[in-house]
Amino acid sequence: xxxxxxxxxxxxxxxxxxxxxxxxxxxxxxxxxxxxxxxxxxxxxxxxxxxxxxxxxxxxxxxxxxxxxxxxxxxxxxxxxxxxxxxxxxxxxxxxxxxxxxxxxxxxxxxxxxxxxxxxxxxxxxxxxxxxxxxxxxxxxxxxxxxxxxxxxxxxxxxxxxxxxxxxxxxxxxxxxxxxxxxxxxxxxxxxxxxxxxxxxxxxxxxxxxxxxxxxxxxxxxxxxxxxxxxxxxxxxxxxxxxxxxxxxxxxxxxxxxxxxxxxxxxxxxxxxxxxxxxxxxxxxxxxxxxxxxxxxxxxxxxxxxxxxxxxxxxxxxxxx
Amino acid sequence: xxxxxxxxxxxxxxxxxxxxxxxxxxxxxxxxxxxxxxxxxxxxxxxxxxxxxxxxxxxxxxxxxxxxxxxxxxxxxxxxxxxxxxxxxxxxxxxxxxxxxxxxxxxxxxxxxxxxxxxxxxxxxxxxxxxxxxxxxxxxxxxxxxxxxxxxxxxxxxxxxxxxxxxxxxxxxxxxxxxxxxxxxxxxxxxxxxxxxxxxxxxxxxxxxxxxxxxxxxxxxxxxxxxxxxxxxxxxxxxxxxxxxxxxxxxxxxxxxxxxxxxxxxxxxxxxxxxxxxxxxxxxxxxxxxxxxxxxxxxxxxxxxxxxxxxxxxxxxxxxxxxxxxxxxxxxxxxxxxxxxxxxxxxxxxxxxxxxxxxxxxxxxxxxxxxxxxxxxxxxxxxxxxxxxxxxxxxxxxxxxxxxxxxxxxxxxxxxxxxxxxxxxxxxxxxxxxxxxxxxxxxxxxxxxxxxxxxxxxxxxxxxxxxxxxxxxxxxxxxxxxxxxxxxxxxxxxxxxxxx
Numbered sequence: 001x002x003x004x005x006x007x008x009x010x011x012x013x014x015x016x017x018x019x020x021x022x023x024x025x026x027x028x029x030x031x032x033x034x035x036x037x038x039x040x041x042x043x044x045x046x047x048x049x050x051x052x053x054x055x056x057x058x059x060x061x062x063x064x065x066x067x068x069x070x071x072x073x074x075x076x077x078x079x080x081x082x083x084x085x086x087x088x089x090x091x092x093x094x095x096x097x098x099x100x101x102x103x104x105x106x107x108x109x110x111x112x113x114x115x116x117x118x119x120x121x122x123x124x125x126x127x128x129x130x131x132x133x134x135x136x137x138x139x140x141x142x143x144x145x146x147x148x149x150x151x152x153x154x155x156x157x158x159x160x161x162x163x164x165x166x167x168x169x170x171x172x173x174x175x176x177x178x179x180x181x182x183x184x185x186x187x188x189x190x191x192x193x194x195x196x197x198x199x200x201x202x203x204x205x206x207x208x209x210x211x212x213x214x215x216x217x218x219x220x221x222x223x224x225x226x227x228x229x230x231x232x233x234x235x236x237x238x239x240x241x242x243x244x245x246x247x248x249x250x251x252x253x254x255x256x257x258x259x260x261x262x263x264x265x266x267x268x269x270x271x272x273x274x275x276x277x278x279x280x281x282x283x284x285x286x287x288x289x290x291x292x293x294x295x296x297x298x299x300x301x302x303x304x305x306x307x308x309x310x311x312x313x314x315x316x317x318x319x320x321x
Numbered sequence: 322x323x324x325x326x327x328x329x330x331x332x333x334x335x336x337x338x339x340x341x342x343x344x345x346x347x348x349x350x351x352x353x354x355x356x357x358x359x360x361x362x363x364x365x366x367x368x369x370x371x372x373x374x375x376x377x378x379x380x381x382x383x384x385x386x387x388x389x390x391x392x393x394x395x396x397x398x399x400x401x402x403x404x405x406x407x408x409x410x411x412x413x414x415x416x417x418x419x420x421x422x423x424x425x426x427x428x429x430x431x432x433x434x435x436x437x438x439x440x441x442x443x444x445x446x447x448x449x450x451x452x453x454x455x456x457x458x459x460x461x462x463x464x465x466x467x468x469x470x471x472x473x474x475x476x477x478x479x480x481x482x483x484x485x486x487x488x489x490x491x492x493x494x495x496x497x498x499x500x501x502x503x504x505x506x507x508x509x510x511x512x513x514x515x516x517x518x519x520x521x522x523x524x525x526x527x528x529x530x531x532x533x534x535x536x537x538x539x540x541x542x543x544x545x546x547x548x549x550x551x552x553x554x555x556x557x558x559x560x561x562x563x564x565x566x567x568x569x570x571x572x573x574x575x576x577x578x579x580x581x582x583x584x585x586x587x588x589x590x591x592x593x594x595x596x597x598x599x600x601x602x603x604x605x606x607x608x609x610x611x612x613x614x615x616x617x618x619x620x621x622x623x624x625x626x627x628x629x630x631x632x633x634x635x636x637x638x639x640x641x642x643x644x645x646x647x648x649x650x651x652x653x654x655x656x657x658x659x660x661x662x663x664x665x666x667x668x669x670x671x672x673x674x675x676x677x678x679x680x681x682x683x684x685x686x687x688x689x690x691x692x693x694x695x696x697x698x699x700x701x702x703x704x705x706x707x708x709x710x711x712x713x714x715x716x717x718x719x720x721x722x723x724x725x726x727x728x729x730x731x732x733x734x735x736x737x738x739x740x741x742x743x744x745x746x747x748x749x750x751x752x753x754x755x756x757x758x759x760x761x762x763x764x765x766x767x768x769x770x771x772x773x774x775x776x777x778x779x780x781x782x783x784x785x786x787x788x789x790x791x792x793x794x795x796x797x798x799x800x801x802x803x804x805x806x807x808x809x810x811x812x813x814x815x816x817x818x819x820x821x
Binding site: 183188209210266 | 621623642643644646647653655660661662663664665666667671675676678679682685686687689713715729
């Protein structure tokens with residue numbers, strides 16, 4: 001009984017590619033450690049996770065949306081807006097909880113706009129969220145008149161630097177969010193509906209699922225997570241920067257696809273995405289340690305995205321073959 | 322010299338299954354040959370052989386007395402075969418002229434010679450006497466005029482044979498008249514016209530020769546002048562009833578009325594009315610495009626009805642979305658398993674539990690233990706062949722996918738079960754199991770609506786049969802006494818009584 005359960009688990013790990021991702025992760029660690037012995041230290045690992053706190057949060061929403069057959073290009077811009085917006089609230093000396101609440105609520109409006117375009121106007125999510133991206137980025141510059149907003153709010157700054165048992169708070173938030181939303185995806189009816197809507201929208205509708213409501217919820221979820229990420233980023237930098245987080249959407253999508261979320265929707269898991277985030281950030285961090293120029297880092301990230309998409313293609317081939 | 326087309330003993334098999342069996346006919350220039358037969362009689366397969374999409378397994382295909390073998394539609398077009406498909410294949414944002422001559426645009430100096438193109442188009446339009454201009458955008462034309470453009474496109478390639486597959490399916494009566502005039506003109510020009518349609522009055526309006534097919538077999542060839550509608554319909558039906566239905570025990574349904582529909586009207590159906598009792602199997606028959614599926618989708622809340630009343634358990638009822646229907650204990654198992662039924666990448670378990678998931682939750686979480694036990698029970702009860710409930714459903718055979726979908730809907734404990742073509746594309750063994758399942762369900766008091774295009778299935782299972790034609794209810798028959806011929810008469814003929 002126990003043995004068969006073990007076999008079942010290993011079979012599942014294999015079929016969901018988690019094992020393959022582990023191998024890639026370990027291989028990457030080995031290569032970078034040989035090139036730069038400082039790579040595999042506890043301190044550097046926490047650096048990697050802290051650096052992943054924004055793109056990781058965004059990857060959660062992105063994964064949900066891609067599973068549901070959608071995509072979101074706006075979270076980076078929403079995060080920048082949320083950073084500036086919350087910094088402005090902080091200047092007024094608001095309590096931190098209220099700042100977070102108001103910022104996330106305002107951020108959610110962007111998601112609602114994306115959902116409206118997709119559901120009511122039947123616009124492709126790619127274009128709809130591209131429009132929202134431009135609006136959010138523009139508003140981020142407008143509300144601060146183009147100048148970064150310095151943060152002197154005591155509790156606000158603490159978000160980025162507090163450590164619990166030596167672990168930075170942003171890392172804890174990231175891990176907790178992955179756990180909560182990972183469980184929501186695999187263990188609740190809401191999660192099942194997400195898979196159904198992405199896998200076969202017509203069938204989902206005929207099975208009584210309100211596909212529009214599911215999509216609306218997901219666009220809002222994505223923008224809320226982006227807002228939260230934007231607050232954390234602003235706190236770590238002590239400023240709300242309107243130009244911040246310009247390439248996190250790219251990172252979040254790459255991490256999702258790398259982690260086995262099919263671009264065609266309907267399949268994948270957040271544990272895969274988490275490993276995808278680790279691989280991507282580890283890769284970025286390794287290149288940084290090796291002093292590779294930022295221009296070449298861009299090229300390398302593009303190649304990683306291509307690698308992830310090729311992976312996705314072959315997984316699809318195997319499913320259909 | 323007149324063109325001639327002859328098919329001699331044409332046979333076609335797919336993986337050993339014979340779908341066309343020794344079909345022979347000949348036709349010459351200036352004649353219109355009509356192919357008739359019910360759904361699945363082999364008309365479409367025959368057209369596909371004609372235009373090189375399929376190749377016959379045996380038999381000869383002679384054009385102008387010469388034996389031909391086309392390995393692709395391109396070769397057939399080059400040899401003078403034109404086929405007008407049911408769905409128009411046009412470039413909506415290009416002009417009429419560009420659509421007619423697409424692929425053969427006149428070129429001068431490396432660029433399209435638009436003056437020449439428009440002149441050629443104008444000549445062709447004048448030849449057919451149509452109210453079109455070469456520069457009109459195809460998107461702005463009526464469906465009928467788009468079809469005319471399609472015909473001119475085929476005609477511009479100087480064909481010897483022009484074949485039409487159900488060309489009036491999307492046309493109004495008036496538009497159809499324009500088409501008929503055009504076909505008359507094609508005939509006068511000495512073309513061979515092959516015409517496939519379900520509509521008897523059209524066939525007698527146009528055809529000089531009629532070939533009847535049934536289950537892929539050649540039944541008869543008539544001169545149109547020597548036969549009539551009744552005779553054709555009798556020839557299309559009359560097969561031995563399969564033993565599949567003889568073993569099924571059906572009690573007289575005695576339950577009270579659960580559903581009454583009056584004047585239901587919407588996209589693709591008008592003024593539909595019928596009633597349904599508990600424990601009854603109500604067959605819905607009609608030819609493709611008759612509007613059956615549309616009625617069911619409206620009843621299930623998937624597409625809105627524009628008018629009409631639905632009375633459920635004696636009370637008026639409004640169903641706005643599918644969830645309302647499910648809450649009212651209505652289940653709809655759709656026609657297109659792949660597009661509308663399965664969640665392909667999800668496990669068999671998730672596919673079965675999706676409708677009743679609410680009941681398998683503890684708090685906000687799905688109870689894996691309960692859900693697995695639930696899915697295993699249904700896999701066993703419905704004899705779904707799968708190595709595990711974790712297996713993605715797309716890996717199962719069509720019959721087992723269908724059984725899983727039936728399990729999905731029956732697990733919701735419906736009081737009204739709508740089955741749309743439940744045995745389409747599945748093997749004989751699974752078919753028999755599904756028939757038994759339908760009878761069991763009805764015996765338990767569930768009211769079943771069986772939408773099917775298969776006459777033996779409709780007659781073998783139904784207590785009553787509603788026949789739809791042309792988006793309306795054409796008649797209602799007693800399932801115990803109805804014959805295939807009667808049902809088909811209602812489905813095809815214009816006289817409402819449909820009796821001899």
